[in-house]
Amino acid sequence: MKIDIQLATEEHLPDIHRMMQEAFEEYRDLEMPSSAVTEPLEQLLKAYRTGLEQAVLCSVDGMPVGSVRFKWKDQALYFSRLSVTPSARGKGLAKAMLAWLENYALENGKEKIECLVRATLPENISLYCSIYILLNPSIIIAPAL
Numbered sequence: 612m613k614i615d616i617q618l619a620t621e622e623h624l625p626d627i628h629r630m631m632q633e634a635f636e637e638y639r640d641l642e643m644p645s646s647a648v649t650e651p652l653e654q655l656l657k658a659y660r661t662g663l664e665q666a667v668l669c670s671v672d673g674m675p676v677g678s679v680r681f682k683w684k685d686q687a688l689y690f691s692r693l694s695v696t697p698s699a700r701g702k703g704l705a706k707a708m709l710a711w712l713e714n715y716a717l718e719n720g721k722e723k724i725e726c727l728v729r730a731t732l733p734e735n736i737s738l739y740c741s742i743y744i745l746l747n748p749s750i751i752i753a754p755a756l
Contacts, residue, residue, distance in 0.1 A: 634694035
Protein backbone atom coordinates (compact mmCIF):
# COMPACT_ATOMS: atom_id res chain seq x y z
CA MET A 612 0.00 0.00 0.00
CA LYS A 613 1.59 3.27 -1.15
CA ILE A 614 0.27 6.32 0.73
CA ASP A 615 0.78 9.76 -0.82
CA ILE A 616 -0.17 12.91 1.09
CA GLN A 617 0.14 16.28 -0.60
CA LEU A 618 -1.08 19.83 -0.55
CA ALA A 619 -4.16 19.92 -2.76
CA THR A 620 -4.51 22.03 -5.87
CA GLU A 621 -7.75 23.40 -7.27
CA GLU A 622 -8.06 20.41 -9.60
CA HIS A 623 -8.28 18.12 -6.55
CA LEU A 624 -11.21 19.99 -4.98
CA PRO A 625 -14.04 18.02 -6.64
CA ASP A 626 -12.51 14.78 -5.30
CA ILE A 627 -12.01 16.37 -1.87
CA HIS A 628 -15.63 17.50 -1.83
CA ARG A 629 -16.88 14.06 -2.88
CA MET A 630 -14.79 12.27 -0.24
CA MET A 631 -15.89 14.69 2.47
CA GLN A 632 -19.54 14.07 1.68
CA GLU A 633 -18.99 10.29 1.63
CA ALA A 634 -17.14 10.41 4.95
CA PHE A 635 -19.67 12.65 6.69
CA GLU A 636 -22.80 10.95 5.30
CA GLU A 637 -23.08 8.87 8.47
CA TYR A 638 -23.73 12.10 10.40
CA ARG A 639 -26.64 13.24 8.22
CA ASP A 640 -29.31 12.02 10.63
CA LEU A 641 -27.83 13.43 13.83
CA GLU A 642 -30.01 15.84 15.80
CA MET A 643 -27.61 18.56 14.60
CA PRO A 644 -26.19 17.12 11.35
CA SER A 645 -22.80 18.17 10.09
CA SER A 646 -22.97 20.90 7.47
CA ALA A 647 -20.38 18.87 5.53
CA VAL A 648 -23.13 16.68 4.06
CA THR A 649 -24.88 19.64 2.42
CA GLU A 650 -21.97 21.99 1.75
CA PRO A 651 -21.90 22.81 -1.97
CA LEU A 652 -18.70 22.39 -3.96
CA GLU A 653 -18.88 26.11 -4.79
CA GLN A 654 -18.33 26.98 -1.12
CA LEU A 655 -15.14 24.92 -1.01
CA LEU A 656 -13.95 26.43 -4.30
CA LYS A 657 -14.57 29.95 -3.01
CA ALA A 658 -12.72 29.31 0.27
CA TYR A 659 -9.78 27.91 -1.68
CA ARG A 660 -9.70 30.61 -4.36
CA THR A 661 -9.84 33.44 -1.81
CA GLY A 662 -7.06 31.86 0.25
CA LEU A 663 -9.31 31.34 3.27
CA GLU A 664 -8.70 27.58 3.26
CA GLN A 665 -6.28 25.05 1.91
CA ALA A 666 -6.61 21.28 1.73
CA VAL A 667 -4.56 18.13 1.88
CA LEU A 668 -5.22 15.14 -0.35
CA CYS A 669 -4.44 11.57 0.70
CA SER A 670 -4.18 8.88 -1.96
CA VAL A 671 -3.53 5.17 -1.65
CA ASP A 672 -2.01 3.47 -4.68
CA GLY A 673 -2.95 6.52 -6.75
CA MET A 674 -6.61 6.56 -5.64
CA PRO A 675 -7.90 9.57 -3.62
CA VAL A 676 -9.30 8.27 -0.32
CA GLY A 677 -8.97 11.09 2.20
CA SER A 678 -8.60 14.79 2.81
CA VAL A 679 -8.45 17.45 5.45
CA ARG A 680 -9.02 21.19 5.16
CA PHE A 681 -7.10 23.81 7.09
CA LYS A 682 -6.44 27.49 7.61
CA TRP A 683 -3.93 29.57 9.48
CA LYS A 684 -4.79 31.15 12.83
CA ASP A 685 -2.44 33.27 14.97
CA GLN A 686 0.01 30.67 16.31
CA ALA A 687 -1.78 27.59 15.00
CA LEU A 688 -2.88 25.64 11.99
CA TYR A 689 -6.64 25.02 12.39
CA PHE A 690 -7.93 21.91 10.61
CA SER A 691 -11.43 20.72 9.82
CA ARG A 692 -13.39 18.23 7.77
CA LEU A 693 -10.88 15.40 8.28
CA SER A 694 -12.31 12.81 5.91
CA VAL A 695 -11.47 9.22 5.03
CA THR A 696 -13.84 7.36 2.75
CA PRO A 697 -15.61 4.48 4.53
CA SER A 698 -13.87 1.81 2.42
CA ALA A 699 -10.41 3.17 3.34
CA ARG A 700 -10.88 3.47 7.10
CA GLY A 701 -8.85 1.55 9.65
CA LYS A 702 -5.54 1.90 7.79
CA GLY A 703 -4.08 4.83 9.73
CA LEU A 704 -4.81 7.38 7.02
CA ALA A 705 -6.37 9.99 9.33
CA LYS A 706 -3.33 9.78 11.63
CA ALA A 707 -1.01 10.03 8.62
CA MET A 708 -2.77 13.18 7.40
CA LEU A 709 -2.56 14.70 10.87
CA ALA A 710 1.17 13.91 11.05
CA TRP A 711 1.59 15.59 7.65
CA LEU A 712 -0.27 18.66 8.96
CA GLU A 713 1.94 18.78 12.06
CA ASN A 714 5.05 18.86 9.90
CA TYR A 715 3.54 21.46 7.58
CA ALA A 716 2.62 23.63 10.57
CA LEU A 717 6.19 23.46 11.88
CA GLU A 718 7.63 24.27 8.45
CA ASN A 719 5.43 27.38 8.48
CA GLY A 720 6.36 28.55 11.96
CA LYS A 721 3.24 27.36 13.79
CA GLU A 722 3.62 25.71 17.17
CA LYS A 723 0.35 23.80 17.32
CA ILE A 724 -2.58 22.45 15.36
CA GLU A 725 -6.20 22.77 16.49
CA CYS A 726 -9.66 21.58 15.59
CA LEU A 727 -13.18 21.47 16.99
CA VAL A 728 -14.76 18.09 17.62
CA ARG A 729 -18.38 17.39 18.44
CA ALA A 730 -18.73 16.09 21.98
CA THR A 731 -21.47 13.77 20.68
CA LEU A 732 -19.03 11.81 18.49
CA PRO A 733 -17.02 9.66 20.90
CA GLU A 734 -15.22 7.76 18.12
CA ASN A 735 -13.80 11.01 16.76
CA ILE A 736 -12.81 12.20 20.23
CA SER A 737 -11.07 8.85 20.79
CA LEU A 738 -9.06 9.27 17.59
CA TYR A 739 -7.83 12.71 18.59
CA CYS A 740 -7.20 11.69 22.20
CA SER A 741 -5.01 8.85 20.97
CA ILE A 742 -2.75 11.44 19.36
CA TYR A 743 -3.32 14.83 20.95
CA ILE A 744 -4.21 16.75 24.06
CA LEU A 745 -7.93 17.05 24.70
CA LEU A 746 -8.71 20.29 26.51
CA ASN A 747 -12.46 19.87 26.50
CA PRO A 748 -14.90 17.83 24.41
CA SER A 749 -14.88 20.36 21.61
CA ILE A 750 -11.29 21.59 21.29
CA ILE A 751 -8.18 19.62 20.49
CA ILE A 752 -4.83 21.33 20.75
CA ALA A 753 -1.70 19.59 19.73
CA PRO A 754 1.83 20.84 19.98
CA ALA A 755 3.41 20.55 16.56
CA LEU A 756 6.62 18.96 17.87
